[in-house]
Amino acid sequence: MLTSSAAGQLSCRVDNLSRMGCRALIQCRFARDAYLSITFPHTGPIGTSVAWSDGLRSGLEFRQPLHVAVLDDLLRLFDRPRSGADQDFVSLADWQG
Template sequence: MRRIFTKTAEVFSPRITDRRSIRRRRAGVPCWIGSSALGKRRAELRDISAQGCLCMASLTAQPGTSVLVTIPTFGPMLTTVRWARVDRVGLEFANPLHASVVEHIVKAHPPVPIDH
């Protein structure tokens, strides 16, 4: 299991999660996120796995909404919103990425600290 922290009324409280089957890799990737209905906005991809990613973006999308994520040097990738918070969104790739693609993205864009 992995311990993560949830911000509640300016207090950080630990929450345990073990739902992911594939480990995510930290990254700091500038990207674009959006759809025809939601518009297009700048975002930052903060972690990634073959199955999905976390983007820092203010996106008012409900779980199940399809959005495109565009990373520099890669074409747009179709994703589905799995959850959304005020400033971040969890996305699942429609077509899982090959491990070498994830590795390339992580090496090209080193991680940055996650703001909580």
């Protein structure tokens, strides 16, 4: 679930996640640097800033990087092991909130 003071609560789909941010599929264009909060399963709201938005997808930068344990919990939840060169990145194509 994504929350914006301007748009309220929006459903979104996250298809990339790292400790520093995520890419969310949201059919809404946001201004660069707009503040949004995103809530993943089993987490509280996480503050983000919009890095870019094209009207279909938005790159969200977490205000504070995710703790490694939180990232690992999300990966376990979606059964997505970290692998490859970028150990802090994962595709979460199945998560919708």
